[in-house]
Amino acid sequence: MAAAAVVARVMIESPLPQLDRLFDYVVPEPLRDQAQPGVRVKVPLRSAGRSARGYIIETAAVSDFEGSLSELDEVISPLPVLTPEVWRLARRLADRAAGSACDIVRLAVPPRFVRVEKAHVAARAAVEAATAAVSPKTPESGSDPVPVSGSTERTLTGYSLADTTTLLAPGARVALEAKPTVAQLAAPTDPDASADDISAPPSTVPHWALTAAEAAAAVHAGGESVIVAVPDYRDQLVLESALEWLGAADSVVRLDARQARAERYAAFLTALDGGPCIVVGNRSSVYAPVSDLGLLIVVDDSDPLQAEPLTPYVHARDAALVRQEQSGSRLAFLSVSRSTEVERLVEIGFLTQVGPTPRYLPRVVPTAELDDADAPPNAARIPTAAWQTAKRALAEGPVLIQVARPGYAPVLACGTCSTPASCAVCAGPLRIARAGEPAACTLCGALAVRWSCPVCRGTTLRFGAVGSARTADELGRAFPGVRVIVADGEHQHTEVGGKPAIVVATRGAEPVAAGGYAAVLLLDGPRMLARESLRVAEDCLRWWSNAIALARPGAPTVLVGVGGPLARSLVTWQQPAFAGHELTDRRALRFPPAVRLATVTGAPDAVGATLADLRDLLDTTESPKVDVLGPVALGDGVERAVIRFDYAVGAAVARHLRALVIKNATRRRRRTGGSFTPPPTLKVRLDDSEIME
DNA sequence: AGCACGCCGACT
């Protein structure tokens, strides 16, 4: 047996960029068998004055550090929670994003929960003892995977055998188009069974959930692990239903943000040392420490929830791409619509397109022009054709009405001069939250009593926009006796029953209806399109497409008030082609995702020095691939510049920006005690998609 | 971040 390693190389948990590297420590004799790669440790930092937490990344017999080494303080827990695979991923992603690896590790490894960990270790020891007694050779522990009937040869429902084979080939990378309708999980044996019975598991799921579940079950049946990253909690529930229906429920490990810390840590530990499993969770589940990853699925990659809001802001899509590259697993971007990012990967041949066979075309009818001059004002939002569609469909089942905004009257304006109405106290925007309530301020909540317009002295308010609640009221009056359900951020529904009902939902909050919707009305298209953003068209297409995909086969959709190429793309169901056109435009403009972006924010001299430094470097190498916008003043003595660069030079740009951040963090510091505001530290952020809005 | 080291003004 080789002598135990005496040097541990440790990643320090610190947000300081200058500490984002490995530090060597001597492992004292009593800790030697516990000091394994991946364990949490406590180490002294700067001559035993301070102690820091970290993870052992590797061990060695000797150190190549010139100075003298300190000793490891403590092994906090002998569980190797940071696996080599996840560490490599964290390091690569941090380098790519010019950030700290420890910030990625923080997303990947949940906070320790001592009680849970002890229980887990004890349970594992018991299982190991039992298995050792029965068959000493089997290292298998924990839950045994449930074989899924049909195994790997079954084709995915709604796809061809050839496409199924493509998707399940080892190392496959696909842009997987979801079939834009719902799937029935159980045969509707009893049509009279109460679909409103909420205790029953959902029998209807969006088709994408069935596709994800079938692909996951097939790969899992082959003895490999699967990770499915979904945007939100409701997506998670429908996916879990589908997996349960396929008999794979026992293999599912749930990792989501709603879990209590204990539950989350327990799930993490199960993924860590259980056998093959199917991890279902939010964006950070792409970091799950599963063994033998066989398939990584990112669902609806352009949903904003797939963008990580914490430094270094690595999008789940990018994390998945790097993890696939490192692990050689399969990778699928599964969505109803198509993001420009995924379209780019298809165009460069990195991803293969896979879509439903036969092609499924939803029935979409645009009502581009609203010839409603003679319609009553309240009905103006809903043209006759849409009313009739809804009325007909209500005989058969629930009808989905998608609106842009929640609340009753989310925007108010002066009835005389149309100036947006603002709060007399704080100048915040006014709104009416619920029917019959007075106007109040969105920000401070103050009631707008005896409001008068600061511009024209008018005292009447009118609705500047209509929200879900008011739409629901109107529809309830128009269709007496029909149940009206409101689904928005405040009223969340994962599923509604299959009986006739009007479901008014804000975009993105649409529940699944048992059996699928009998019709879908997309009401607020023009309002959604009015938003100022680089991605409006793409976002609208996604919102509409996702709503349409909740309709039952053959059910009609009415797109109100939108025409042109966008409506045509929806009618002909050509989202990839639309994304392709968007991408062409962005290439011409050098906008993302045709190029990558880095924003540099800080004191003018620091930003200037950074740009000069970067320009020096890039002029000598690949100058035409990089250009700079700005800097522009942001106020408070802060400037921001935007650097645009081609993917090919991304690594070089990130490396140099990172070096400059470190230099800046160590060299430039001032006035600790004074009342002067300290100069802003230089900040660098890569691929901030909101910067172009 | 903290904390030590280091090089210039007013003190016993």
Next chain:
DNA sequence: GTCGGCGTGCTC
């Protein structure tokens, strides 16, 4: 002569 100001740099 030195005590201590905080600017500068490092953390195995």
